[in-house]
Amino acid sequence: MADISIRNLVKTYPGGTEPATKNISLHVEDGEFMVLLGPSGCGKTTLLRMIAGLELPDAGAIAIGGRDMTYLPPNRRNLSMVFQSYAVFPHRRVRQNIGFGLMTRKMPKDEIAKKVAWAAELLQLTPYLDRYPAQLSGGQRQRVAVARAIVVDADVLLMDEPLSNLDALLRLNFRAELKKIVEHIGTTTVYVTHDQVEALSLGDRVAVMEAGKIAQLGHPMEVYDRPADTFVGGFIGSPPMNFLDGQVADDRIIFGEGASIPAPAAVPRGPIRIGIRAEAISIAANTPDLVPAVVDVVEPLGAATLLTVKVADQSLKVQVPPSQRVSPGETVLLHFAPDSVRLYDPQTGLGLVTSQ
Numbered sequence: 427m428a429d430i431s432i433r434n435l436v437k438t439y440p441g442g443t444e445p446a447t448k449n450i451s452l453h454v455e456d457g458e459f460m461v462l463l464g465p466s467g468c469g470k471t472t473l474l475r476m477i478a479g480l481e482l483p484d485a486g487a488i489a490i491g492g493r494d495m496t497y498l499p500p501n502r503r504n505l506s507m508v509f510q511s512y513a514v515f516p517h518r519r520v521r522q523n524i525g526f527g528l529m530t531r532k533m534p535k536d537e538i539a540k541k542v543a544w545a546a547e548l549l550q551l552t553p554y555l556d557r558y559p560a561q562l563s564g565g566q567r568q569r570v571a572v573a574r575a576i577v578v579d580a581d582v583l584l585m586d587e588p589l590s591n592l593d594a595l596l597r598l599n600f601r602a603e604l605k606k607i608v609e610h611i612g613t614t615t616v617y618v619t620h621d622q623v624e625a626l627s628l629g630d631r632v633a634v635m636e637a638g639k640i641a642q643l644g645h646p647m648e649v650y651d652r653p654a655d656t657f658v659g660g661f662i663g664s665p666p667m668n669f670l671d672g673q674v675a676d677d678r679i680i681f682g683e684g685a686s687i688p689a690p691a692a693v694p695r696g697p698i699r700i701g702i703r704a705e706a707i708s709i710a711a712n713t714p715d716l717v718p719a720v721v722d723v724v725e726p727l728g729a730a731t732l733l734t735v736k737v738a739d740q741s742l743k744v745q746v747p748p749s750q751r752v753s754p755g756e757t758v759l760l761h762f763a764p765d766s767v768r769l770y771d772p773q774t775g776l777g778l779v780t781s782q
Contacts, residue, residue: 428491682738
C-alpha cells in the first residue's frame with residue numbers, strides 16, 4: 427500500500443481547445459478510498475488514466491509511495507485496475523482470469539491457487555471457478571474483474587466506473603459488497619464515477635470535478651451538506667440542491683411579495699442566491715417565517731413524497747412524509763430549516779455564508 431501525491435497535473439489532448447485537466451493537485455492517503463466524481467468530460471477518467479500510466483501528463487508530477495511515477499509505464503507502478511467493461515478474458519475460466527496477473531509475475535502454482543481461492547471466497551465466486559465468463563451474469567463477471575485486481579497485492583487499486591454496466595438492483599447490491607471488500611483489504615483506492623450515490627456511499631473523501639478542476643474536496647457529508655458552490659450543490663444529491671434567487675433587505679432575504687426568511691448577520695444587501703436541500707424544507711403551520719408556495723407536481727416515492735412547488739415563480743423540490751397529503755394547485759406554507767440554508771453569490775456561484 428502507498429499514498430498518491432499529484433501535483434499540478436495538466437493534460438491536453440491533440441486537437442483539444444481546453445486542457446482535460448488544469449493544474450490538478452491531490453493527495454490520497456495510504457489506505458484511503460478516494461472517489462473522483464463529476465459529469466462526463468470533467469477530466470476524472472483522464473486523471474485516473476494518468477495515475478495508471480495509460481496517459482502521460484503535459485506537466486506536473488505523480489508520486490506513489492514517495493516514488494516519482496510520472497512517466498513510468500503501467501507495469502512498473504505496481505497497481506491494478508478495474509474497468510467499466512469488465513475486461514475479463516472470454517477464453518479463460520474464472521480461476522485463470524483471477525490468477526492471470528499472478529501468472530504473469532511467475533508466482534509458483536501452489537501460491538497462485540491459494541490466492542485465487544482466497545479472492546474467490548471473498549467475492550463469492552468459489553462455485554464458479556471452472557466456468558467461462560459467458561456462463562456468468564454481469565454482476566459475477568464484475569466480481570471476477572475485482573478479484574483479479576485485488577489478488578496481486580498492488581499498492582494502488584484503480585476503478586473506472588466499474589458498476590455502470592450493471593442494472594439498478596445489481597449495482598445496489600454490488601456497491602455494498604465492494605465497500606466491504608475494499609475495507610477488508612485496506613488498499614489505497616481511487617474510484618471514478620458520475621453517480622453521486624456511489625460517491626457518497628463509498629468514499630472516505632470525494633473530489634468533485636468540473637471542467638478539468640477539483641471544485642470541492644472533502645468528506646462525503648461535508649460535500650453534500652456544505653457545497654462550495656452552486657455547481658457542487660446542483661450536482662450532488664437526488665434531487666439536487668434547490669436554488670432560489672432573492673434580495674437581502676432589512677435583515678431578510680425576500681423572494682417575492684409575502685415570501686421571505688431571516689438573513690444571517692453580516693450578509694451584504696443586494697441580490698443573493700440561497701441553496702437548500704429538499705429534505706430541509708417542510709410544510710408547516712403556526713410557525714414564524716413561513717414561505718407561501720403553490721404545489722405544482724406531486725410524486726409519491728414510497729418512503730417519501732417529492733413535491734415540486736412554486737415560490738414567486740421559482741421552482742423548488744420539497745420532500746415530505748408520505749402521510750402528508752397535498753394536491754396540485756394547493757397553496758402551502760413552507761418552513762426552511764435555518765441551519766440548512768446556504769448562501770451563494772448569484773454571479774460567481776461561490777458560497778458566501780455556510781451557516782446561520
